[in-house]
Amino acid sequence: MRFATQTVVSIITPTYNAARFITETIQSVKEQTFSSWEMIIVDDCSLDNTVDIVKIEIEKDSRIRLIELKNNSGPANARNRAITSAKGNFLAFLDSDDLWQPQKLERQLMFMEKNNLAFSYTDYRIMTEVGEKTDIVFQVPEKMDYKDLLKNTIIGTLTVMLDKRKIGKVQMPLYRDCSEDYGLWLSILSKGIQAYGLNEELAIYRKCENSLSSNKLKSARKTWNTYRKVEKINIPYSLWCFVNYSLNALKKHSRA
Known part of the structure; x- marks a missing residue:
């Protein structure tokens, strides 16, 4: 399939103290078989030499852009800054x-254009903090609507691609005690849009010991707060969704 000449994917990458990993992440983007992309890296006041590394990469490849925030404000704000400055018709997310x-x-572009989709996601593999690939691959459902997503957080942010022409303006909710990316997916699907899964393993998630996904209690609390603060769902229905989310999370984490 040939893509329209104006097809550009804007890759949204927030970063904070990522000097150990950022070069490898950028390299995985530079190795893409689809080359019409821009990578917008937003640094959230890193204390290490992340910015210096990114600047070196920019000298090698002009498709990479850097935005340096003046105040540390969390990944949602960093992603929103990148989204605001994105030039592409498509948004993709890569931490x-x-x-x-x-x-x-x-x-993923072929999948979306062939099926005229606004929102897609893919399977992904887990790797350890030191970069060793595991045998754990999360296979995603064929499609999800708003009610499905309220009960299951299976969509990996690193796999999401959005068509801005179909979805319109998007921004992540700025509640640091909520799951900001999950909140954005819910806000999109609440408009009647459906998300569709491509059952191909196209991304690799690094599971770090101090990551949110490793802290199951904190993750659960953020999910609950997303129901109540972002979606403003009443307590009985929030409890119903949370029970289903917990059961799905147990199945997911029992493998990881």
Whole structure:
């Protein structure tokens, strides 16, 4: 499939103290078989030499851009700054310690354009903090609507691609005690849009010991707060969704 000449994917990458991983993350983008992309890296006041590393990469590849925030304000604000400055019709999300397979953008764009989709996500593999790939691959459901997503947080942020022309303006909610990316997916699907899964392993999630996903209690609390603060769902229905979320999370984490 040939893509329209104006097809550009804007890759949204927040970063904070990611000097150990950012070069490998950038390299996985540079190795993409689809080359019409821009990578917008927003540094959230890193205390290490992340910015210096990114600047070196910019000298090698002009498709990479850097935004340096003046105040540390969390990944949601960093992503929103990148989204605001994005030039592409498509948005893709990649955190500064995760990786993509070389055909990720090409395969996902083909999937979306062939099926006229606004929102897609893919399977992904887990790797350890030191970069060793595990046997754990999360296979995603064929599609999800708003009610499905309220009960299951299976969509990996590093796998999401959005078509701005179909979805319109998007911003992540700025509640630091909520799950900001989950809140954005819910806000999109609440408009009647459905998200569709591509059952191909196209991304690799780095599971760090201090990550939110490793802290199950904190993750659960953020999910609950997303129901109540972002979606403003009443307590009985929030409890119903949370029970289902917990059961799905137990199935997911029993493998990881």
